[in-house]
Each structure stands twice: as C-alpha cells, then as structure tokens.
Amino acid sequence: MSRYYVNKFLYTVDRDPELLRRYKEDPRNLVATWEQSIGPKLSDVETSTVHSLTDAEREALINHDIVALFEMGAHFFLSLTIFIAIYDDEWTAKYGPLSFQRDFAKRLAHWEGRDYPPVGE
Template sequence: MSKYYVNKFLYTVDRDPELLKRYTDDPRNLVATWEQSMGPKLLNNEVEASSVHAFTPEEREALINHDYVALFEMGAHFFLNLTIFIGIYDEPYMEKSGPLSFQKEMAAKLQHWRGKDYPTVET
C-alpha cells in the first residue's frame, strides 16, 4: 500500500469542502481526477511533483467505495480515515440515529480488531 498517497488523498480531500462534496457525490470520478492531476503535486505548485503517481487497485476501489474498514486494514492513518468519513456521513447518520452514530458504526465494523495491534501507519 502506498500509505503516503492514500493519506495525502484523505487529508487534502477532507480539508477542501468542494473536493469533499465531489468525493461524496461522485467518488469514482474524484479519485481518478485526484490521482492523475492533484495527487502528484507537492506544496500546491506546478514545479514539484511526487514520485508516487498511482493507487494500487485495492486502494482505488476502497477509496471509490468509501470502504473505511479496508482503508484501516491497509494501514491508512486512523484519524485521517475517520475524519473524512465523518465529513461525509455524520449528518445523514445523525438525522437517523442521533449524535456519534457514524462513529459508533465505524467502531462496530472494526470490532474484529479489538485486542489486536492496529495496522501500522508508518510510511
């Protein structure tokens, strides 16, 4: 897993309301666009570029499908993984089930990690 690239995606998309909306509405298109044109840039300029230019097929599918469990298991940084999906799912979940509903669901889906060492987030 290119943890750096996945974490960079999670970080940059979560902090840009327009990108987050695009990721919510059309994840396949946003992931492809980000991977090809936004992700390689360093320091938000046209001169410097990362040498990592692609997600693995598994990373791409997990990002497209908003599969936060798979991302966690591949070693995506837990906080980045959590915060982006709170940005996407918190309001709809809260309307249905109250405060912290999404966080509780995420915790439930990660129950099989209870008592185990979490995947490393080292890059």
C-alpha cells in the first residue's frame, strides 16, 4: 500500500468542498478522476508518475470503507475527518451527536489492546 497516496487523497479531497461533494455523490468517478489528474500533481507545473492506488485501496476509497483504510495504514485522523464531513450531519440527525464517531470506534473495537497499524511510510 502507498499510505502516502491514500493519505494524499484523503487530505486533498477533505479540504476541497467540490471534491468532497463529488466524493460523496459518486465516489467511483471521483477516485478515478483524482487518481488520473489530481493525485499525480506535485505543484502547478510538476507531476509524478511514481504513485498509484492498489486495487484494494481504490475499492476501500470507493466504498468509503473506513475500517479497511485503517487496517491498510491510512492515517486515522485523515480518515475520520473526511468521513465526518461526509456522514456527520446525516448521522447526527438520525442518532444524535457524535454518533458517527461512536460507530467508527465500535467498528474498530477489534483493535482494542493491539498496536495500531503504522501510518507512516
């Protein structure tokens, strides 16, 4: 796994309201677009050909699979913030404050007492 590339996706999409909206509405298309045109950008004039997503990473991002991303080593804070941005209003309206965060913790309960996956390269 390229933790860097997955984390770059989570970071850049979370900080751009238009990308975040597109990721929520059509994750498959946004992941493909990001991987082809946004992810390779190093600056306005430089691009990289070094990184690409694996099939597992791509599917986890498309499916908003926060547990798979965590277990692959995506940074938990980046994962949490992007999915809060996507789901928190909906979950709070249905289940009350911090409901998404509580569900996230419950879905990762099998990690209790174990070392977390490394988040750096």
